[in-house]
Amino acid sequence: MNYKNKIVLGVIAFTTLTLAKSVQAQDRSDKPNIVVIYVDDLGYGDVSCYGATDVQTPNVDRLAEGGIRFTDGHAGAATCTPSRFSLLTGSYAFRKNAAILEGDAPALIKPGTPTLPGMLQKNGYKTAVIGKWHLGLGDGNVDWNGEISPGPLEIGFDYSYLIPATGDRVPCVLVENHHVVDLDPNDPIQVSYKRKVGTDPTAIENPSLVKYPADYQHGKTIVNGVSRIGYMTGGNSARWKDETIPYQMLRKARNFIDESKQQPFFLYFAFHDIHVPRLPDLPFEGATDMGVRGDAIVQMDYITGELVNCLKDKGVLENTLIIFSSDNGPVLNDGYEDQAVARVGNHQPSGPFRGGKYSCLEGGTRVPMIAYWPKKILPGQVSDALFSHVDLYASIAQLLDYKLKENEAPDSHYSLETILGKEKEGRQFLLEEAYSYSLRYGKWKYIQPVKNANANGWIKDNKGIDSGISAVPQLFNLEEDPKEEINVADQNKKILNQIQKELQSIFTN
Numbered sequence: 001m002n003y004k005n006k007i008v009l010g011v012i013a014f015t016t017l018t019l020a021k022s023v024q025a026q027d028r029s030d031k032p033n034i035v036v037i038y039v040d041d042l043g044y045g046d047v048s049c050y051g052a053t054d055v056q057t058p059n060v061d062r063l064a065e066g067g068i069r070f071t072d073g074h075a076g077a078a079t080c081t082p083s084r085f086s087l088l089t090g091s092y093a094f095r096k097n098a099a100i101l102e103g104d105a106p107a108l109i110k111p112g113t114p115t116l117p118g119m120l121q122k123n124g125y126k127t128a129v130i131g132k133w134h135l136g137l138g139d140g141n142v143d144w145n146g147e148i149s150p151g152p153l154e155i156g157f158d159y160s161y162l163i164p165a166t167g168d169r170v171p172c173v174l175v176e177n178h179h180v181v182d183l184d185p186n187d188p189i190q191v192s193y194k195r196k197v198g199t200d201p202t203a204i205e206n207p208s209l210v211k212y213p214a215d216y217q218h219g220k221t222i223v224n225g226v227s228r229i230g231y232m233t234g235g236n237s238a239r240w241k242d243e244t245i246p247y248q249m250l251r252k253a254r255n256f257i258d259e260s261k262q263q264p265f266f267l268y269f270a271f272h273d274i275h276v277p278r279l280p281d282l283p284f285e286g287a288t289d290m291g292v293r294g295d296a297i298v299q300m301d302y303i304t305g306e307l308v309n310c311l312k313d314k315g316v317l318e319n320t321l322i323i324f325s326s327d328n329g330p331v332l333n334d335g336y337e338d339q340a341v342a343r344v345g346n347h348q349p350s351g352p353f354r355g356g357k358y359s360c361l362e363g364g365t366r367v368p369m370i371a372y373w374p375k376k377i378l379p380g381q382v383s384d385a386l387f388s389h390v391d392l393y394a395s396i397a398q399l400l401d402y403k404l405k406e407n408e409a410p411d412s413h414y415s416l417e418t419i420l421g422k423e424k425e426g427r428q429f430l431l432e433e434a435y436s437y438s439l440r441y442g443k444w445k446y447i448q449p450v451k452n453a454n455a456n457g458w459i460k461d462n463k464g465i466d467s468g469i470s471a472v473p474q475l476f477n478l479e480e481d482p483k484e485e486i487n488v489a490d491q492n493k494k495i496l497n498q499i500q501k502e503l504q505s506i507f508t509n
């Protein structure tokens with residue numbers, strides 16, 4: 001990592017204590033608030049500033065106009081848990097075998113692990129996560145009726161308000177700090193991913209009781225008229241209403257910003273939209289011709305606008321760095337027949353790329369990414385720099401003049417200049433994690449072969465998404481072939497070897 005200590009640090013070492021103190025005080029006042037707005041399953045082509053025409057996202061577009069829009073920004077992985085793991089720890093998901101977790105999975109990031117919020121806390125920030133977690137809770141036998149720990153509060157967040165896993169997984173309750181919200185102790189929650197618990201109906205047994213038909217995996221306990229993955233019973237007073245979740249999140253975010261505005265704060269605002277089940281609230285019904293998926297995008301855009309308005313109203317927008325992005329590429333049918341496929345029309349969720357969520361192709365990880373900071377980022381920029389969310393950790397550390405410790409954020413590169421729009425190249429190599437591994441090297445894209453390529457047939461069969469997986473090495477020239485259709489591995493052996501070597505060195509380092 002080529003980090004250069006700022007000159008001011010050297011100066012401090014040689015001056016009087018008084019001077020050192022005043023410099024530190026000045027540094028502190030310079031610390032911007034940081035808000036990461038992380039949308040779920042939002043594709044490269046799903047917002048109007050990235051080319052969508054069948055859905056309009058004026059609030060997201062305004063962030064792009066006021067800051068930098070990245071054309072080659074990547075989530076760490078093509079699914080949620082691994083992406084979020086690498087965002088928060090600055091290490092690749094494969095190092096921890098991070099894969100999509102069930103709703104009763106234990107905490108994946110153990111207390112003591114260096115994290116982005118933990119690093120910010122040490123640097124005087126107040127930190128919060130509001131929204132989708134999906135990184136596990138508890139130590140293996142989580143009691144939803146008692147104290148839920150460890151979780152975000154044990155790894156650097158001061159406040160948490162969570163959807164524990166995904167909207168389509170039980171338990172369908174919100175967790176604030178260590179406890180389920182609005183739980184009646186006389187109606188305890190029980191959750192199982194193995195067998196039916198209690199007598200609540202399931203869609204498998206009672207298909208007529210649900211709003212949307214679901215596949216078998218999503219056909220278990222019905223909550224709010226929608227069947228989910230997994231079984232739950234009890235907790236009736238605590239069960240969420242999907243339609244109101246974004247508004248509850250917004251209210252909590254407003255409170256947090258209000259209470260924290262005297263000191264620098266970090267807010268990780270993790271949308272549930274536009275993941276399944278898609279249940280946008282009434283005002284957004286029919287906002288697009290695309291049905292609930294399009295309407296959920298409009299709702300997400302509205303909430304984003306309200307969040308920005310809140311920062312403005314509280315007088316802190318000017319010195320807030322907002323990163324707007326998504327945890328992985330798009331998917332239409334992800335378990336429910338909600339008309340997303342039937343009504344997509346000409347809309348291109350992955351923009352000009354092939355693949356989507358679950359896929360090794362660019363559509364898997366290349367997502368909308370915007371950086372906005374009125375005080376430091378010039379408006380109206382477009383950057384083609386290659387950037388991975390795994391680099392946010394080191395880049396934010398750099399912003400605070402904080403030098404990473406050994407073993408802290410091991411895969412995160414200091415890339416502040418890229419985020420600020422001063423550096424246009426970005427990463428030399430960039431790892432994309434999915435059901436195989438891809439490595440970007442400038443215009444080149446390599447996809448590592450897998451032995452049993454057929455095992456991933458479900459991605460195409462169930463999701464209608466090209467997985468990009470093959471039993472032979474694949475190399476694409478994205479400049480000429482952005483859709484990754486012509487394998488040029490045989491014609492470019494030298495590049496192929498170089499990339500393969502680099503990928504091996506990532507795995508063995």
Ligand code: NG6
Nearest residue numbers: 041079080081100166168217334335
């Ligand atoms: C999958 C679910 C999918 C979604 C995903 C997690 C299937 C058959 N089911 O197991 O519906 O919940 O997990 O999505 O694929 S993510 O965005 O949180 O990674």
Ligand code: CA
Nearest residue numbers: 040041080327
């Ligand atoms: Ca996701």
